[in-house]
Amino acid sequence: MEIRIITPRxxxxxxxxxxxxxxxxxxxxxxxxxxxxTMVCSLGVGRIQVDLADGPVRLATSGGFxxxxxxxxxxxxxxxxxxxxxxxxxxxxARERAAERLEKRVEDIDMARAEAAFAxxxxxxxxxxxx
Amino acid sequence: MATFREMKDRISGVKNVQQITRxxxxxxxxxxxxxxxxIRALRPYSSRLDHLCARFLRGATGVEHxxxxxxxxxxxxxxxxxxxxxxxxxxxxxxxxxxxxxxEESPGEEDHVVAVGSRCIAGVRRAGHKVERSFEDIFNPVRxxxxxxxxxxxxxxxxxxxxxxxxxxFTEFFSxxxxxxxxxxxxxxxxxLHHQEIKExxxxxLPEGMHFEPEEAEEAERLVYLYEPNYEQICSRLVAHNxxxxxxxxxxxxxxxxxxxxxxxxENATDNAEEMIDELTLQMNRLRQESITRELLDVVGGAGAxx
Numbered sequence: 001m002e003i004r005i006i007t008p009r010x011x012x013x014x015x016x017x018x019x020x021x022x023x024x025x026x027x028x029x030x031x032x033x034x035x036x037x038t039m040v041c042s043l044g045v046g047r048i049q050v051d052l053a054d055g056p057v058r059l060a061t062s063g064g065f066x067x068x069x070x071x072x073x074x075x076x077x078x079x080x081x082x083x084x085x086x087x088x089x090x091x092x093x094a095r096e097r098a099a100e101r102l103e104k105r106v107e108d109i110d111m112a113r114a115e116a117a118f119a120x121x122x123x124x125x126x127x128x129x130x131x
Numbered sequence: 132m133a134t135f136r137e138m139k140d141r142i143s144g145v146k147n148v149q150q151i152t153r154x155x156x157x158x159x160x161x162x163x164x165x166x167x168x169x170i171r172a173l174r175p176y177s178s179r180l181d182h183l184c185a186r187f188l189r190g191a192t193g194v195e196h197x198x199x200x201x202x203x204x205x206x207x208x209x210x211x212x213x214x215x216x217x218x219x220x221x222x223x224x225x226x227x228x229x230x231x232x233x234x235e236e237s238p239g240e241e242d243h244v245v246a247v248g249s250r251c252i253a254g255v256r257r258a259g260h261k262v263e264r265s266f267e268d269i270f271n272p273v274r275x276x277x278x279x280x281x282x283x284x285x286x287x288x289x290x291x292x293x294x295x296x297x298x299x300x301f302t303e304f305f306s307x308x309x310x311x312x313x314x315x316x317x318x319x320x321x322x323x324l325h326h327q328e329i330k331e332x333x334x335x336x337l338p339e340g341m342h343f344e345p346e347e348a349e350e351a352e353r354l355v356y357l358y359e360p361n362y363e364q365i366c367s368r369l370v371a372h373n374x375x376x377x378x379x380x381x382x383x384x385x386x387x388x389x390x391x392x393x394x395x396x397x398e399n400a401t402d403n404a405e406e407m408i409d410e411l412t413l414q415m416n417r418l419r420q421e422s423i424t425r426e427l428l429d430v431v432g433g434a435g436a437x438x
Contacts, residue, residue: 006175006176006179007176008172008173008176008177008275008376008379009169009172009173009275010172011175025359026359026360027359027360030359037357038356038357039356039357039358039359040183040356040357040358040359040365041357041358041359041360041365042359042360042364042365042368065180065183065365065368065369065372067179067183074179076176076179076180076183078275079275
């Protein structure tokens with residue numbers, strides 16, 4: 001099974017020896033094995049795990065779409081970073097900033113945005129490993 | 132008549148200017164390279180997204196989406212993208228002119244101009260139009276979340292019924308020598324792009340080594356898809372997402388065009404300075420020769436008088 005994970009900024013992963021993929025679909029985690037039915041799903045904030053012949057690759061994503069074709073998966077992600085590429089300091093700062101905003105509950109700050117920012121940062125930190 | 136000293140000062144002044152224009156040209160060239168990479172990096176993503184959208188929306192005659200709503204146009208919104216800096220030839224003015232023309236030709240009373248780049252903001256205001264929302268300092272590099280912010284604002288204007296149409300004016304990048312101001316409609320979305328249109332679009336867009344695969348697209352159309360969470364929601368997300376990507380692409384194109392325009396403008400300026408230096412040097416030498424001749428005549432005349 002092939003996979004391509006593409007973001008507006010780069011191609012994050014391209015592999016053709018994929019055994020299994022876990023996608024953070026909005027309704028919950030979705031596992032895909034070779035021979036899966038063709039499908040389009042939208043992704044939420046979460047973890048993508050790609051099991052290759054020589055071990056798993058884990059990535060943090062902040063949402064997007066996945067298209068499952070016969071033996072081919074194309075992920076169009078808003079952002080996707082491998083666990084080793086995650087900027088932990090930046091994510092931590094982003095989480096603090098978002099938490100601060102959520103705590104203050106100031107009128108003119110868009111709460112939904114702060115919440116989304118918090119979720120993205122928390123997700124990155126979780127995937128990057130134990131703090 | 133200028134003195135010898137004055138001429139020398141002028142020449143060194145022009146040389147200084149030339150040094151600056153040459154440096155600016157180098158900087159623009161480097162930034163242009165980076166901007167071009169940004170555009171190239173987006174292509175695999177956007178072409179895939181176009182595929183997906185085309186496939187969905189083509190068969191989707193029954194799909195109602197707010198973004199497809201065609202209303203009689205009274206007020207329009209214009210997203211106008213230029214730069215924060217000058218010294219790039221007519222780059223900013225062209226965008227401003229196209230924007231102003233669009234606004235003045237629109238039937239509505241109100242202007243809803245969303246301007247990107249301080250030169251653009253100033254230009255639109257100078258022409259006597261209001262800038263409803265402005266974005267400054269968003270280039271080098273353009274970040275995708277900014278495109279999302281801009282898109283969210285435009286979407287709101289359209290969905291709330293404040294405007295019936297959203298246009299974008301930006302400079303499309305073809306090469307450092309060739310950029311073109313274009314006006315595109317963002318909303319309402321064209322109901323569906325046909326494969327032919329997409330193919331044409333991609334023949335220009337696709338980099339080497341990538342092909343548009345109509346067979347693949349057609350084959351995929353015959354496939355039965357499973358939708359998660361469901362068809363309507365996927366469609367609606369795709370359309371919304373596609374809009375942000377279009378804005379993002381316009382920003383990237385504009386950025387590359389700006390650097391291209393600046394590079395050319397600075398190259399011309401450097402050449403002009405060179406010409407000016409040559410001319411001034413010639414004048415200066417002539418002046419020096421004249422003064423030498425005059426002094427010589429004085430000496431000879433003086434010697435003659437003494438005899």
